[in-house]
Amino acid sequence: MKVTPAKLVRSLVLAWPMLLAGCLQPMAELPSLERREVELRDRAAEAKAPPPPIESIADPALARDLTAMLARADKAEADFAVARSAAQQAAGAARGKEVGSESWSVAQTRISALDAPRRELAQILGDLEELYVARLQKEAAGEVKPGGSDQIEQARQHVLALLESQDQVIGNLKASLAS
Template identity: 35%
Template sequence: MKRVFLLGPLILAMTPALSACAAAQGADAPSLAKRTVEGRFDVAPPAVVVAPPGPLPADLAGRLARWESDAARAQQAFAAERNSTASTVSAAAGASVASERWVVAQQAISRLTAARAPLTGALADIDRLYIERSVDEAIDGLPDIYALRDRLADMASAQDAVLDALNAQLPGR
């Protein structure tokens, strides 16, 4: 209640000042209506024509083919090594950490990881190429580069899942 009494005299004191402001804005104040000059810029910007990417440059086609064959070779080596590694890891599933069976299983997983090295190397090279061409705004062949990068990334992801599953079977991981 005391607040209401304090605000009352304050509002009464401000009333003449507010009415003076309102009176001052009579005929001299500018109008807030839209001016004719303001409508000049209400036009759509001109369309920007962007040329689609062209075909892959000849010097890159050979590199992409090499990376694709490296990835295929790595996939075959990984598949050939996978079954024996899975058997070795299954045999070591109950073994204690640093036991003979555990060490043999770790070595098998290391060989399986090494078998995929050409794939991970090709993926790193194609990532670098994609970034370099994007920075240089050299868009010719980017769809081909990105498509190959996507295939290699899918292969690497599938291999990562296999390695993660094998590592999860061993104690100490």
């Protein structure tokens, strides 16, 4: 079947009301493009906030697990801080240098060294998420008393904020070498 200009125009004229009707849908049904509350949160401040109080958890096994995970997170954050200092110095020395130069390569290596503590923190976040889901399932099944999942979620939010702060540091350092 050959499409002629007349057939094309007729098809568009017939389809025009349907296309226009789609544009006239009430806006209340469509999702808003405004920034959501979660996007407005200050992740850096959340990262500096203390983790949840472990003493208030009635389940000793859960308290022990959370204490261990938060200790690992503290160590990963401390390791990141040491590596960040070296990466910032190297990036400062490489600023304005040619891509591929010795100082640029050293800075890239130092920035790459930030991935190890960041990876450890991401692993802890994954462990906390698994623990959270398992705890919710046990609470729903009545195997354990309700509670504890709130502290897991607080710990998860704390580690997530640390991780996002680290991502921002890595992104800023990489951006400083790109110019």
